[in-house]
Amino acid sequence: MNYKALFETAMLAGEIMAQSGAETYRVEDTMIRILRSSNLSSVEVYATTTGIVATLSDPAIEPITGVKRIINRSNNLSRINDVNQVSRNICDGVMSIEEAHVKLEEIRQIKIYPNSIIAIATIISMAGFVGIFGGSWLDCLLAGVNGIFIVIIGSLADKRIGSAFIIDMAKSFVLAFITMIFAKYIPEVNRNLIIIGSIMPLVPGIPITNAIRDTLQGDYNSGTARAVEAFVISLGIAVGVGLGIGFFNFVGGMI
Amino acid sequence: MLLQIISAFIATAGFSILFYLPKKYIIHAGMTGGFGWFIYLISLKLTDDTIISTLTATIIVALTSHLLARIYKTPVTMFLIPGVIPFVPGAGMYQIVTGIVEGNVESTSHYFFETLQIAGAIALGIFIIDTFFRRKGKGQNYSCNAIDANTDNPPEELP
Known part of the structure; x- marks a missing residue:
């Protein structure tokens, strides 16, 4: 068996x-499952939100160790699902390591929804959230x-601004x-509801859920990291809304 | 109320696309969100307490997500993350900010604690169901020898 290839496949998985926003225990679990298919005596994986360390070792071979720094994180449930399926296939012996590596590279490239669908989904879910709260x-x-507007800003900013x-x-x-401008000219609208519904697609749903699940799992490192991530995102939204309302109060008379 | 539940379905389904949920699960995620919001509204009517209602609804959402994950053999987060989204206290956050902008300290501190309580209720709801399924989830249909995330048993040492 080519342990090097196996190790690289596990690392890639x-x-x-x-990077797709899986819980830490799931990252570790998936890698351990793939590495264990080598039947070597020592398999260690240590994952955090920002990096992965893994070792594959046995008296018979030179130990293989690798570190992977996780820099960019986005939310992509379909990739988590697909990688999960690949690891199941490796475990069941349905898929060879080489096939798995090719498949994983494919998963990394694939984008299941085009930007236009994402844009429409953003608009629909924002309208939906206002409906939820009784608008x-x-x-x-x-x-x-x-x-x-959010979609336009998003498409303009994503490539130019890193933060x-x-x-x-x-x-x-x-x-x-x-x-606030809408509310000034159309008095019957409920501006609180519109703002609340509109910020919902920005709220950190995945960090919050994962912070809870990681903490319960005993991964306190990742749990805290994600809680802080959720807090920072919320802070960004809160400051933005605050500045927006404040700015309107400042210039509102002129508009 | 029906309109709100339909909105919850649409919003949750729309949201799951933003998270790149696979197409075949979008309906399920939307149903989880809609059902969760239905439970929330019912509970709100009976108890008139946001915190208790959030807790009840998250328990139901987490339970549904775990069952769906078992049925379709997917990670539970596929359904849990979209399902929980409607309960995330965006409203509380907004009220805190407006309080600050208007210089209303009382309203800010009131909503600050309410937001914390709601966040706590969501966490508690997910905790309860996760713990329950960790006990129940033994005997997975995996052939690999690995740490099973759903049991408390350490993995067997390989020869």
Whole structure:
């Protein structure tokens, strides 16, 4: 068996999972399952939110150790699901390591929804969230209009600005400001509901859920890291909304 | 109320696309969100308490997600993350900020603690069901010898 290839496949699987926002225990578990298929005596994996360390060793071979730094993280449930399936296939002996490596490279490249679908989903879910909290049709519609602005800012900023904090702040600033203008000219709308519904797609759902699950699993390192991540994202949104409302109060008389 | 539940379905389904949930599970995720919000509204009507209602609804959402994950053999987060989203206290966050902007300290501190309590209720709900399924989840259909995330048993040492 080519242990080097096996190790690289496991590392790649772990990397994709960690980058896609999987819980830490799932990253470790997947890698351990793949590495264990070598039947070597010593398999160790240590994953955190920001990096992975793994070792494969046995009296018979030179130990293999690797470190992977996880820098970019995004939310991609479909990749987690696909990698999970690959690891199951390796374990069941249905898939060879070489096939798995090719498949994993494929998973890393694939983007299951084009940007246009994502844009439409953003607009629809923003309108939907206003509906959840009991908004009227008009409120939902205006939240959808906010959604269009968010999509435009997102597509402009994503390539130019590296900081997610600044992007979130800019988005929530714009949507708070626009909503205040709406509310000034259309008195029957509920501006609180529109702003609340509009910021929902920005809230850190995955970090919050994973912070809870990691902590319960005993991965306190990752649990705390994710809780801080969730807090920082929330802070960005809060500051943006605050500045947006404040800015409107400052210049609102002129508009 | 029906309108709110339908909105919850749409919002959750839309949200799951933002998280790149595979197409075949979008309906399930939307149903989880809609059902969770239905439970939340019912509970809110009976108890008139946001915290208790959030707790009840997250327990139901987590339970549904775990069952779906068992049925479709997927990671539980596929359904749990979209399902929990409607309960994330975005409203509380907004009220805190408006309080700060308007210089209303009382409202800010009130909503600050309410937001913390809601976050705690969500965490507790997920905790309870996760713990329950960790006990129940023994005997997975995996052939690999690995740390089983769903049991408390350490893995057997290989020869």
